[in-house]
Amino acid sequence: MAAPLSIVYFAWVRERVGVSEESLSPPDSVATVADLVTWLSNLDQRHAAAFKDRETVRCAVNHEFADTSTVLRPGDEVAFFPPVTGG
Amino acid sequence: MTTISVQTEDFDVAAEIGRLTNGRTDIGGLGCFIGVVREDTSHESPERAIRALTLEHYPSMTVRAIERITAEAERRWDLIGCTVIHRVGRMLPGENIVLVLTAAAHRQAALDATAFLIDWLKTKAPFWKREEFQNGEGVWVEAKDTDDAATARW
Incomplete structure (x- = not known):
């Protein structure tokens, strides 16, 4: 997926990530929400949390x-x- | 007529009933539910009593989600109109959080649609409650299985 996704977070998910929204460009291997969650979880400690x-x-x-x-x-x-x- | 509002300020129930009925004479019954911030004293220590409740929501999605819920109520019951007002932001114990009004020719439709609307609002609209305690600590309210069960009965 070359074009960026707009990703927004709410409540304790927002507090753990540390931002309310971000624009990210996951690799082409990210096709579904499940793929995105796996990719985000490996980005850094905040997303992992x-x-x-x-x-x-x-x-x-x-x-x-x-x-x-x-x-x-x-x-x-x-x-x-x-x-x-x-x- | 369907009225939906997501707002920080309180609502005037009598004014909202007037806006819903609007002089019509074919309404036989109005259903009304008002959700209020309850001072939860179930916690063991008094400093864990609730001082305030803050409602967060997903602004670009919230009204659309509520429209879907009111449309479902109008599909299931013969309603003359309904009103859903949901407050967001920080509220103190005793303050109103949410208003559901329904108008119908007969009471059963008004009563059932009111219960349906508040049950679905609790589980199918993007709001999150955060409790603030007397000691300054806070916690996000966890979703309740009983709310899912209340939604599933419809």
Whole structure:
């Protein structure tokens, strides 16, 4: 994937990564959300901490709730966050 | 009429009911749920009592997610209208967090749609609660299995 992804984080995922959003260009081998999580986890300690319990982290792609099998396209906005607790 | 708002300021329930009914005479029942910040004293030490609650959300997604939920309510029940107002930011115990109003010709649709809307809002809209304690510490609220069960019953 040559074109950058816009990646946004919320709640404790944001606190662990240390930024609320970043633009990253993962390698072509990153095709799905699961691939992206694996790649991010190996970037540095902060990302590793955010995705340490990766089963707990939820995601959205282009503002729709998504799952780890969702295929990513260049320019997508991918969000990672804990299970929602509104209402 | 469907009204959705995500806002920092409090809401006026009477004014929102007036806006929803808007002089119509075919409404037979209104459903209303108001979520309020509760001072949780279940923690063992008093300094862990909740001093405030902060609601974070995903601004570019939140309204769209709520629209999807209200559309589902309108598909399932014969509603004349509904209102969802969800506050974000920092709130103190006793303050309102969320308002759900429904209007229908008959009570069952209004009551059921109100319960449906708040159950789905808790599990299908991108909001996150952070509790702030008297001692200054804070913790992100964990999602509850009971909320998932409440969503699944619909």
